[in-house]
Amino acid sequence: MLKLENFYPENYYQAREKFLESVCEYKTDNIINKPVLEDLVIDTAVFEPQRDKETLLLFTSGTHGVEGYVGTAVQLFILENFLNLRREDIGMAFVHSINPFGYANDRRVNESNVDLNRNFIDNPDDFKMDDEQIIRVQDYLFPLLTPMQPIKSLTKETLNLILNIFKAKKEYGMDLIKSAIAGGQYRFPESIFYGGGDKLEKSAEIYREIIKEVSQGYSRVIGFDVHSGLGKWKECSKFTSEDEDSYTYRKLNGIFPEINNVSNDTKTKSKVYKIKGGIGDYTAQHSRSPETCFFGLEFGTYNVAKVLRTLIQENQVYHYPDSNEGVKRVIKEDMQEIFCPSDKSWRYSVLGSTYNVMMSLDSGFRLFR
Numbered sequence: 001m002l003k004l005e006n007f008y009p010e011n012y013y014q015a016r017e018k019f020l021e022s023v024c025e026y027k028t029d030n031i032i033n034k035p036v037l038e039d040l041v042i043d044t045a046v047f048e049p050q051r052d053k054e055t056l057l058l059f060t061s062g063t064h065g066v067e068g069y070v071g072t073a074v075q076l077f078i079l080e081n082f083l084n085l086r087r088e089d090i091g092m093a094f095v096h097s098i099n100p101f102g103y104a105n106d107r108r109v110n111e112s113n114v115d116l117n118r119n120f121i122d123n124p125d126d127f128k129m130d131d132e133q134i135i136r137v138q139d140y141l142f143p144l145l146t147p148m149q150p151i152k153s154l155t156k157e158t159l160n161l162i163l164n165i166f167k168a169k170k171e172y173g174m175d176l177i178k179s180a181i182a183g184g185q186y187r188f189p190e191s192i193f194y195g196g197g198d199k200l201e202k203s204a205e206i207y208r209e210i211i212k213e214v215s216q217g218y219s220r221v222i223g224f225d226v227h228s229g230l231g232k233w234k235e236c237s238k239f240t241s242e243d244e245d246s247y248t249y250r251k252l253n254g255i256f257p258e259i260n261n262v263s264n265d266t267k268t269k270s271k272v273y274k275i276k277g278g279i280g281d282y283t284a285q286h287s288r289s290p291e292t293c294f295f296g297l298e299f300g301t302y303n304v305a306k307v308l309r310t311l312i313q314e315n316q317v318y319h320y321p322d323s324n325e326g327v328k329r330v331i332k333e334d335m336q337e338i339f340c341p342s343d344k345s346w347r348y349s350v351l352g353s354t355y356n357v358m359m360s361l362d363s364g365f366r367l368f369r
Contacts, residue, residue: 002348002351004344004347004348006076006080007072007073007076007077007347007351008069008072008073008340008347009069009072009073011104012040012068012097012100012103012104013039013104015068015069015072015096015097015103016041016043016096016097016100018072018076019043019045019072019075019076019094019096019097020043022076022079022080023045023079023094026047026079026083028045028046028047029046029047029048030045030046030048031043031044031045031046032044032045032046032210032213034206034209034210036100036101036111036202036203036206037100037101037111040100040101040104041097041100042095042096042097042098042100042203042206042207042210043095043096043097044093044094044095044096044210044214045093045094045096046091046092046093046214047083047086047091047092047093048091049086049087049088049089049090049091050086050087050088050089051088051089052088052089053089053091053217053218053219054089054090054218054219054220055089055090055091055218055219055220055221055222055365056090056091056092056093056214056215056218056220056221056222056223056289057085057086057090057091057092057093057222057223057361058092058093058095058214058215058221058222058223058224058283058294059074059075059078059092059093059094059095059223059224059226060094060095060098060207060223060224060225060226060279060283061074061075061094061095061096061097061098061225061226062096062097062098062099062100062102062103063098063099063116063117063225063227063279064099064102064108064109064115064116064117064227064339065099065100065101065102065103065105065106065107065108065109065110066102066103066106066107066108066335066336066339066340067108067226067227067228067229067339067340068097068099068102068103069103069336069339069340070226070227070228070299070339070340070350071096071097071226071227072096072097073347073350073351074226074297074350074351074354075094075096075226077351077354077355078094078354078358079094081355081358082358082362085358085361085362090365091218093214093223095207095210098116098203098207098279099116099203100203102116106332106335106336107314107318107335108311108314108335108339109192109194110201110203112196112201113189113190113194113315113318114194114195114196114201115184115192115193115194115195116201116203116204116279117275117277117278117279118184118185118186118193118194118195118196118275118276118277118278119195119196119200119201119204119277120200120204120207120277120278120279120281120282121195121196121200121276121277121282122200122285124198124199126276126277127186127195127196127197127198127199128186129184129185129186129187129276133176134176134179134180134183137168137172137176137177137180138180138185138187138188140168140171140172141168141172141177141180141181142185142187142188142191143188144164144167144168145161145164145181145191145192145312146188146190146191146192146312146315146316147160147312147316149316149320150316150317150320150321150322150323150324151313151316151317151320151323151324151327152323152324152327153324153327154313154324154327154330154331157313157316158309158313161309161312161313165177165305165308179274181193181308182275183274183275183276184275184276184277190315190319191315192311192312192315195276195277196277204282207279207282208282208286211283211286211287211288212286212287212288215287215288215289215292216288217288218288218289219289219290219291220289220290220291220292220293221283221287221289221291221292221293221294222292222293222294222361223283223293223294223295224238224294224295224296224297224357225279225280225283225294225295225296225297226297226299227296227297227298227299228298228299228300228301228339228340229298229299229300229301229302229307229338229339230298230300230304230307231298231299231300231301232300233300233301233302233346234299234300234345234346234349235299235300236297236298236299236300236349236350236353236356236357237260237296237297237298237299237300238252238256238258238259238260238295238296238297238298238357239259239260239261239262239295239296239298240252240259240260240261240262240280240294240295240296241261241262241274241275241278241280241281242261243261244261248284248291248292248293249261251293252293252295254364255360255361255363255364256295256357256360259295262274262275279294280294280295280296297357299349299350299353301338301339301340301341301346302338302341306338307338310331310334310335310338313327313331314331314332314334314335317331
């Protein structure tokens, strides 16, 4: 029986220690350590193929900080059980904790309150929303979702939040609200899902250089970024922003027939939503390989209302630290629980799903020949 404590860390620092010990134990060919802030570091371990650089398997985690608990578990599980996928022409690279500040502080965002998975944008002119309908909804919605005061009563704040969401739903409908909130925004720096003002964050800059370095010389790159919080309990979803008629999508769909295609259509029944500045497109853009297939791996936890409420209230107490101490303690515990539930069966299900994904990748290599 697998011991969960071998895979799930208690905090960022233990996670980093476990990761570095594991990659050293399995004799990595190269470790790249890139500090973001003092002792907060993005670590990358590279296992080169035995002969030719044909395929690189790339696994990233911690883009959304607090989701790094699950990302670490997935990466440690792959290191322990699937390094045998490294063959004569297959290499592997693990990028651990892209957002170490968020991981260390149990936040989804980084040190600048930026959601990194909305920040992977090179052109400063692209840090803006050009959909007028979405802009109108955001102008109405985000001031309501960003209370400018400390939290004294969690019950009262929750009731106010429910009322505001109900008003917005009545005004615009839930599909449009979902796109306006989670798709990313660039005008409310103290609110949630903020993608930054007009520049790439340091973590994103570091990731860009890492991708260029580790992908150099490979004919193709295949991999995924680990996330949690979206979807049904114990559900493992795969998603990509590739167009359904693209070569890359057909390859991914051949390996994972159930993969979700992100759509701009607000009427879509897809479980995921179109985002701006995501890591998937950015990885393909800066990969030195002529063929890059990169997708998101999402582990479902609690219902979306609970997740959204916690994100909003965590953001509020962060910006107003004189909030009630008991409230701050509860919200911090909620952040950990929502993005990495303590339920043992849930944690085992993540490892089981990771096993299935890796087996599918192994058997799907023939599609890339």
